[in-house]
Amino acid sequence: MQKDRNIILADSIKRLLRRGATRSLQNILSKTHAADLSLAFRELSKSSRLTMFNLMSDPEQQSILLSELEENIFLELVPEINLDEIATIFENMAADDAAELLGHLDEELSDAILEKMKNEDSLEVEHLMSYGEDTAGSIMVPNFIAIKEDMGAKDAIAALQSNMDVEMPFYIYVVNEYGKLVGVCSLRQLVVVPPETPLKEYMATDIVSVNTYTDREEVAEIVARYDFLAVPVVDDDHRLVGIVTVDDVIDIISEEATGDILKMAGVGEDYIETQTIFRGTRIRLPWLFTSFLGGLAAFFIIGGFEESLEKYTYLAAFIPVIMGMGGNIGTQSSTIVVRGIATGRINIRDIWSVVGKELAIGVILGLVYGLFIGVVAKIRFFSEPLSLQLAFSVCLAVISSMSVAALVGSLVPLLFEKANIDPAVATGPFVTTSVDIVSVYCYFMIATLLLGI
């Protein structure tokens, strides 16, 4: 339903653009939320987007639109906009969003925009840009409420009312005379305590905070775990310097999940669905190279068993099912472990119990499907002299392929995590490819031995 609404919106915009109905377009623009416009923008041509953008009269709406646009549309649109106008828009943007978006632009353009912006705004944005990518510092906003620990409740409420440009006072942070974060209290507490009691007498002191260089994924995990609306960010001297709000955390969680999914599929986390065929090809080409090398290895392994194949041609017919069963259970195991690590359900300390369980499941499922396939082999080649040996080889090959796959699939991501390498990157192509090689090798070894070639 949501999707349909955006298409209807895009269609009306296109119709009005064709008719040049500027007044009606401005009317639509003023009534539509920028987040909805960003979806409709996808359906428009490059020149229509610029026309629409220039018709917008509210820099705040323009700034939200820019931060909601997909990256490639954003990169195409911004250089077309008048420099004075774009600087005004960035001044109206939340500092963390401005820092992130400017980071995506060419350095030349982003410097030019910062130059044009009011000094107070550009300094704040440049300050955020100085923190490393993916850190709490780069996504924090300075719009928090901090009140001195000696202040009474009544004065605190007065201070709050004069501070109403902070959209929503999530939490009231309490700092000491050096600006160090010492506590937190709620609006509710301020209302119920005696008006003169200093905050330090009833504030909560077991406060959870993050550092400016804390990884954004860890920040998201903390906000999600404690159901916070925001988490305070402190510097090395424990001075309160910003907060990370829950709306940014939602974006982080969704982006990290998408990144993990794309990495596991061997696409690379930066793949964007809407880019050109050429860029899509270039990004995906190297990820398939592992699979190509694995295929080559399997080719040479099978080539080494040419004699066996010449004697028993039908050995070849079982290659797909043995590879397929191993590949699929390997994907199951590695996905379960990678996602378990990401959600915190699986702990690196439990490495042997996790791998042991996966291996046990692999062996059991290998026995089940090995038996199935062995029976099929026995029935199909009933009249052949060595049909029982063949059935037994195939059965053993499935068991070993599925056991090895479950072992490799669960062990590899855990070892990568231990070595501080992203387990999601490791998992997709690496696991599938190594399982393919091992499966094929085991199969031909077992068959050659049992058939007495």
Next chain:
Amino acid sequence: MQKDRNIILADSIKRLLRRGATRSLQNILSKTHAADLSLAFRELSKSSRLTMFNLMSDPEQQSILLSELEENIFLELVPEINLDEIATIFENMAADDAAELLGHLDEELSDAILEKMKNEDSLEVEHLMSYGEDTAGSIMVPNFIAIKEDMGAKDAIAALQSNMDVEMPFYIYVVNEYGKLVGVCSLRQLVVVPPETPLKEYMATDIVSVNTYTDREEVAEIVARYDFLAVPVVDDDHRLVGIVTVDDVIDIISEEATGDILKMAGVGEDYIETQTIFRGTRIRLPWLFTSFLGGLAAFFIIGGFEESLEKYTYLAAFIPVIMGMGGNIGTQSSTIVVRGIATGRINIRDIWSVVGKELAIGVILGLVYGLFIGVVAKIRFFSEPLSLQLAFSVCLAVISSMSVAALVGSLVPLLFEKANIDPAVATGPFVTTSVDIVSVYCYFMIATLLLGI
């Protein structure tokens, strides 16, 4: 770092439990957030968990712990707790969490608990349980602030202060005399407007709301898109009946992502990493059956080309690389499309442009890797009489396999989405298996034709 903290916590608890140091345990419990305890609980034995739970003295902390526990630990723990105590804990729980948790229990136990609870609490919970699973109704909470449209700002602030059991007044909703939602205003507005002005004169009226039966995924999408802290839920008469808050939305987004990942890996979305080997095996067994059937199909296809294989044994050696390249690009395409649909970046209306682009990428990558593999084949079998035809067959097979895989991988999830079937379920095993079958068939057809067998 977060993970290490929980392990240290679990280790201290274990040590104190062994020593029977009740006082120290109670001290730890009172100082630790229930969300952290839930992580430490994972590391404890069944009986230690019960001991710890009974040592907790605060029903509110107990209620948060229960709602944070993993489902299987929760299901094991609850029947062991005294019924009166568990009823008190559920009375202290947010109504939406209570409804969700009771829904996981046996009907008999959940009825017994509801029976023991205070009437006002159990009615509220039963009301929520009456809404369908995964709807906005089942996850909403009744703790919202609604003020009549005729009220002045001053009276509204007074009403707010007397209503401070609502933890954080995210938004102030405005209703008419029939309880219908007509607008929303912010705390900031209340403070700055003249004290007697009725709310309806300055409230925002373009309010986004959801219905009680709106799917929770759509609710999450709306909250994420507009950066809301909560979204109002209305019934069929547009009466305000609850709100869904951002902390629940975070859980939904994370759960949906995990569900999609597990479905795509062919595990089933309900797989939990911590369950027993037996249950793990039972859940994963049927998902591998597609792959088994696909393997059997490939077996009979290759069997049909026995004559070709007898003449050119080395044809078998190329099976893995042809299947592998097809399988991997198919996974890339289907993952990109499934995730694109989930995040709203890919629209079902653009089906032909998406599939066309994937097909183009598949053909280009097929040409690249087909050429590589063809060259390898030519070099390896240089002295054979038909080495050029062989190289050409292998090259064509890789091209067709990769093109078909990109086509199937992108088309299938879009068609499933169009037919209202979850594309993530469809994608994993279905795409891989059908790609395997088509790849093998094309390969042997092409080789048989070109080698003139």
